[in-house]
Amino acid sequence: MIEEMSLTDLSARPEYNFAVKVTDAYKKYGGQNFALRGLNMSVKQGTIYGLLGPSGCGKTTLLGCLIGQRELDGGKIAMQINRTSQIGYMPQELALFEEFSIKEHLMFYGYISEMKKLDILRSSQKLMKFLDLPNIDSLVSSLSGGQKRRVSLCIALLHDPILLILDEPTVGVDVILSESIWDKLVEMSENEKKTVIVTTHYIQEARRSHTIGLMREGKILAEDDPCSLMRFHGGQSLEDVFLKLCRQTLTLNDYGDEENEDSKGTQSIQLVKTPYTLFKRTNFEMNRVLAYSMKSFVWMRRNIPLVLFTLLLPIVQCTLISVTVGDDPFNIGLAFVNDENKTDEFQNSTSFVYEGTRCDDNSTFSAEYLNFLRKERLILKPFSDLDTAQEAAKRNKVWGVLYFYPDYTHSVIERLNLANKASDLAVNHSEVVVWLDQSNEVIAQLLKRQILEAAVALLESVSQRCNFTNMPPSPHSVEKIEAIFGNNNPNFRQFMTPANAVLFAFYLPMMFTLGAMLMEKTSGLLERGLAAGLTLLEVAIGHVVLQFVILVAQTALMMVVLYCAFDNPIQGSITWCVIFLLFVGVCGMFYGFFIAALCDSFTTASCLAIGSYFPLFMLSGAIWPLEGMHYVMRYISMFLPVTSSVETYRSISARSWTITHPKVYGSLISLSIWTTVFAVMTAVMVKFRGVK
C-alpha cells in the first residue's frame, strides 16, 4: 500500500524537516554480511548531500534502499516525497541501450515516468542544451564516455524530479566534465531548490556539497557542511577529518587482535523493520507496458542479424532433424560367403527340379536372396572364406557376415517340399547363418529386419514360381498390421519430430528471455526502469508481448518446415498443435525469467540453462519411450513441464486429440501451473535478491 501523505502534512512533523531521513538502517546480504550497520542520515531539502566513502562501504546499497529497490532489514526511511516520479535516479552503471538514439532513450524513460509526448520533447530540448549534448538523433554507441554519462544524467532529470539520487555520476569522467556536472548540480539546487544525494569516492568534488556524509563500513561517521566538519574535528582538510574518524572507529573497535562481526555491533542486534512502501507501485499502466514493448521492438530493429538468427534457428533445426533423423541407414557393408557358388555339383546345374514342383530356373536361391538384400541398399561384399569375412567384421569393415551352405538351394527346396519329413541336414543347410556386429543397436536391428524381410521376399518369390504343397506360413505369423493411429510404415522421425517441436518451443523463448533479462539486469537497465516507475508485472507483460510475437513467427516457421517442406505426418488439427506449442513457449519464457532472477552473471545463467536442459531432455521421452524409463523416473518425469507436453503433442499431432481429451487439458493445466510457479518464484527472488 502506498503511504499517502501530502507534503504539508509531513512537514508538520519534526522528522520531516528533512527531505530524506534515515534512522538506524541495517541491510544485510545473506547471513551476517551487513552492508549497512545502523546508519543515520539526514538530508535537508534543496541541498546537495555528498555521500563520501571508500569502495564497498555501502553507498549503492543505501541508494537502492532509498529508491525502493531494496528493503531494509532494520531501521526506517522517511521522505518528504511520496511518488516515484518525484525521484530522478542515475545509477552507477551507464544503464543505456547502445543501439538507441538519445531521443529514443528520452522517449522511453519519459513514457514510463508517465509524461506526455509534448512534455518529453519540451523537457528534452531544455536538458540537451543544459547538458551540452550532441544531436538528439545520435546513437548512444557513437557518443564519448562523457557524453554517455550526461545522457544518463539527462534521463534522471527528464521528468523534473524534486529529489535527485545520483550514484557516482563522475566516476571515470575527466576533470572538466566532472566539474561541469557539479556546476549543474549546484545550479539546480540553488535555482530550482532540488535536493540532491550524490555518492562519490572523490573528496575534492564532495567539498562542493552543502552537507557531507562520511561513510565507512555501513555507517555515517559524521555529517555536516565541509567547513564545520573540519572545524569540529580539527582537520586541515576533509582527508584529515576522514582519516581521523576512521582511526577513532578502529580504536573504539580494537578490543582484541582483530575486528570481528561482534565488534562491529551487528551480532546481537534485534532488527526492527519499519515498512517502507513509499515507492512501491501497485498500479498497472498499459502505457508503460506499451513503452516497454516498443523499446524491445526498437532494439530488435537495430539487431536484425540477431532477429534473423532467432527465426532461422528453428528452420535450420527442423530441416536438419527432417533430413538426418528417421530414415533407415543405407550403404551398410555386409560380408557374405556363398559356398553354393563354389560347389561343382551345383555350379553347372540348370534347374532344381523336384518331383511335383516347377522350380526349374537356373539361378541359386542364395543369389536371389542376396539380390533381395541389395534392394535394401546394403553393400554386399563377397568373401571366399569365413575367417577373412569375420576378420573384416572385427575390423569394422563390414557390419555382419552371411554364410550360405553349398547345398542351400537344394536344402530349401527339400524343406519346402517335404516339410516335417525333410532331413536334418536339409533343415540345417536351408538356414542362412548370420554373424552381426551388435555394438550399434540401431544398425543391428535394421540388419536383422532386412535379413528377415529378404528371407520372406525369397519365400514369396519361390512360392509364386514353384507349386510347393507344403509352403510354410509367413515367419511374421501375423497376416497384416493396420495402423489405428499414424501410418503403416512408422519411422523414428515420427517419434522424434513432436519432441523436437516441443523442446524448441520451450527452450528458444527460455534462452531469448534469459538473454534479454540478464542483459537488462547486469547493465543496470532493469533497475533504472524499475526506479523510473516500471513494475515487474509491466516488465513481464511487455516482454511476453514481444516474445509472443517472436514465438508465433518461430512456431509458424517450424510448422511450415516440418509439415509442408518435409512430409512429417500430422493427423491432428494444426491449430491445436500451434495453440499447444504457444502454451509451452510461454512456460519456457517464465522459466527464463526465473533463471534471470536467480543468476547474476551470464556464466552462471548459461550453466544453469544448459545444466537443466540435459536432464529435462533426457526425462522428456524425446529419444526413448517413457515406458522404457525406470518406473521412479517415469513417475517423476510426468510432473515436469516438458515431458507431459511431448507426450501430449505426439497425441495431438498423431492421434488427433483436442482440448476435450483429458490428457490435453491436463497438460495445459500442468503448463499453466508451471508458468505460475516460475512467475511466483521469480517475484520471490526479486524481492529477496533485488534486480542487481
Ligand SMILES: Nc1ncnc2c1ncn2[C@@H]1O[C@H](COP(=O)(O)OP(=O)(O)OP(=O)(O)O)[C@@H](O)[C@H]1O
Ligand atoms: N547483491 C549483493 N550480494 C551480496 N553482497 C553485496 C551485494 N551488493 C553489495 N554487496 C556487498 O555489500 C557491501 C556494500 O556494497 P555497495 O555496492 O553498497 O558498496 P559501495 O560503497 O557502493 O561500493 P562502490 O563505491 O565500489 O560502488 C560490499 O561489501 C558488497 O560486497
